[in-house]
Amino acid sequence: MKKIFTEEFRITFGRFLPFILLLVFIPMISYLIWLIYPTTEMEILVIDKTVPTDSYQEHQALYWAFEHLKIQNKQGNFYDKKSDYFGFFPDHSPSFGTSKDLSQLTENEIVETASTVDVLYFADTYGVFEDDFKENKSEEISKKIYGGMNRGDINLLRAAVAQKKTIIAEFNSMASPTPVGIRTEFENLMGLKWTGWIARYFEEMDTTINTDIPKWLIKQYIAQHDDTWAPAGPGIVFVHEKGRIEAFTNGIDYFGDTPKIRTQRINQQGFKLPEIVPYPDWFDIVLIERDYQVISYYDIDPSASGKDKLRDMGLPRFFPAAVQKNVGEGQFYYFAGDFSDTLGSIGSPQFMGLPVLWRGFHLVSDYRDRKSFYWNYFYPLLSQILEKVPTKNQSE
Numbered sequence: 001m002k003k004i005f006t007e008e009f010r011i012t013f014g015r016f017l018p019f020i021l022l023l024v025f026i027p028m029i030s031y032l033i034w035l036i037y038p039t040t041e042m043e044i045l046v047i048d049k050t051v052p053t054d055s056y057q058e059h060q061a062l063y064w065a066f067e068h069l070k071i072q073n074k075q076g077n078f079y080d081k082k083s084d085y086f087g088f089f090p091d092h093s094p095s096f097g098t099s100k101d102l103s104q105l106t107e108n109e110i111v112e113t114a115s116t117v118d119v120l121y122f123a124d125t126y127g128v129f130e131d132d133f134k135e136n137k138s139e140e141i142s143k144k145i146y147g148g149m150n151r152g153d154i155n156l157l158r159a160a161v162a163q164k165k166t167i168i169a170e171f172n173s174m175a176s177p178t179p180v181g182i183r184t185e186f187e188n189l190m191g192l193k194w195t196g197w198i199a200r201y202f203e204e205m206d207t208t209i210n211t212d213i214p215k216w217l218i219k220q221y222i223a224q225h226d227d228t229w230a231p232a233g234p235g236i237v238f239v240h241e242k243g244r245i246e247a248f249t250n251g252i253d254y255f256g257d258t259p260k261i262r263t264q265r266i267n268q269q270g271f272k273l274p275e276i277v278p279y280p281d282w283f284d285i286v287l288i289e290r291d292y293q294v295i296s297y298y299d300i301d302p303s304a305s306g307k308d309k310l311r312d313m314g315l316p317r318f319f320p321a322a323v324q325k326n327v328g329e330g331q332f333y334y335f336a337g338d339f340s341d342t343l344g345s346i347g348s349p350q351f352m353g354l355p356v357l358w359r360g361f362h363l364v365s366d367y368r369d370r371k372s373f374y375w376n377y378f379y380p381l382l383s384q385i386l387e388k389v390p391t392k393n394q395s396e
Contacts, residue, residue: 033352039070042391043118045156046085047102049147050124050172052132053090056081058124061342061374065382068349074116088128088146096133096145102152110152114159118389122169123340125149127177141216148177154185161189164330166389171198171284171337176241191289191325192334196241197315201258201280203368205247206232213237221245234258236300238313246309253306258367259283261321261337261377263296269324271295271384277377278367283337285319295322295381298336322381329390339378343370355379 044066048059056063063081072078090097105113114120127147131137160167167190174183174194187193204210207218207229220243222229230237230247234257238246248254258278265275273296283298298319302310310317324333347354355375362372 027351030351030353034068034070034350037070037352039072039076040391041074041076042071042386042389043073043116044071044079044121045113045117045119046079046121046123047087047125047153048085048123049087049099050126050128051088051090051097052128054082057343058338058341059085061340061346061378062121062123062382064346064349065379065386068354069383069386071386085123090128096128099146101150102156103150105152105156107155110155111159114156114163114165117160117165118391119166119168119386120156120160121167122149122153122173124170124172124338125153125178126172126175137215144177148179149173149182149186151182154182154189157186157189161327161330164328166331166333166385168333168335168385170335170339171282173334175284190332190334191292193287195285195287195315197238197285197313198282199236199238199259199285200282201234201236203234203257203280204232205230205235205249217245221247240313244313246313248300248302248306248309253303253309255301255303259298259300261296262299267293267295269293269295271381273380274364274376277364277373279321279337279373280367281338281341281370281373283319283321285315286334286336288320288323288334289325292320292323292325292332294320295324297321331385331388333385339373339381341370342374346371346374355383 046059046062048056050058060081063079063084067078073084086100086102088097088099102110102113125148128145129142129147130145131142132145157167169190174186174192175198178186183194202210202213205213207213209232217237217239218229221237224245231249231252234250236248236254236259238248250257258280261277261279263271263273263275263277279298288294298321300306302317307317320334320336322333322335322339324331346358358371358375362369362375364372364376366372
């Protein structure tokens with residue numbers, strides 16, 4: 001009978017053995033390490049009102065981090081991105097979905113909720129609009145279905161501030177469609193001031209090529225600029241809450257493709273982050289009180305004409321990107337960008353060491369790769385923040 005394990009088979013098997021180890025045994029070991037790693041009890045309340053689909057794009061990356069770090073609620077369960085948040089829950093009904101809102105809670109319930117929370121996270125309060133559920137987008141700003149910060153959100157924020165909790169908020173927490181009065185209370189509680197400006201990078205300003213530029217934005221810009229549109233090529237569009245729109249053209253008004261997030265190598269907060277990360281998404285421009293410390297800041301590298309435009313718009317040369325201040329045992333953080341917004345699946349969180357692996361595959365300089373920003377900047381920032389949160393206990 002012919003031998004099964006021939007010399008040729010042994011040689012071939014030897015060649016493929018390293019790949020077998022890489023694909024089978026290393027992931028198995030990584031999973032086992034994650035499995036035996038101790039869990040941490042941490043009560044996290046997430047508010048996300050911008051949920052038009054069941055992809056949970058605006059907060060899924062948060063829940064990946066929670067599970068990877070083995071953070072559980074007081075019931076001993078991992079957080080579920082589909083149910084464990086306050087905000088909008090899409091479905092196929094004529095109303096497009098339902099909402100679970102803090103405004104439904106009484107004042108006593110708000111205070112009690114704040115007392116149990118370790119982290120209050122405002123992921124996005126922009127909301128959902130009719131255009132989110134249409135294939136053909138309107139040339140006008142779409143009608144709101146649900147969104148904006150409300151009285152319940154502010155009451156919980158006030159209670160969390162009074163109890164010195166860890167509070168994290170991102171762009172669009174206080175901008176439109178949040179009412180001005182609610183926004184002012186948010187600004188006073190957090191020690192921030194929105195300038196009224198938001199901005200976004202577009203890789204191509206030619207509207208015949210790039211159909212992702214909102215039609216209402218194009219229409220308003222042309223009406224304000226003598227029936228002309230911005231030159232083709234990369235650009236940054238600035239939009240003011242009162243309707244003014246300005247466009248910065250690459251090579252004329254600013255240099256480099258995208259806005260950059262810069263983090264000093266030695267910062268007072270001790271965060272370990274890349275020095276330069278390109279950022280191609282929406283961000284808002286805020287002013288901060290003196291007791292805030294800047295973790296990272298935006299730099300669009302404006303030209304002389306760009307600096308003149310910024311001055312005319314009432315904006316500084318640099319804009320805060322991520323800021324932090326200590327409030328007793330609590331900490332306040334504000335991310336002036338859509339940081340937690342991550343497209344597509346990012347895989348299973350139940351493998352130790354995955355963030356390090358993915359940072360190796362997703363180049364920090366590749367701004368077209370949205371996951372690159374998550375692995376190289378946002379996940380490291382978020383994980384370091386969560387490590388600073390006072391927790392009740394750890395379990396083996």
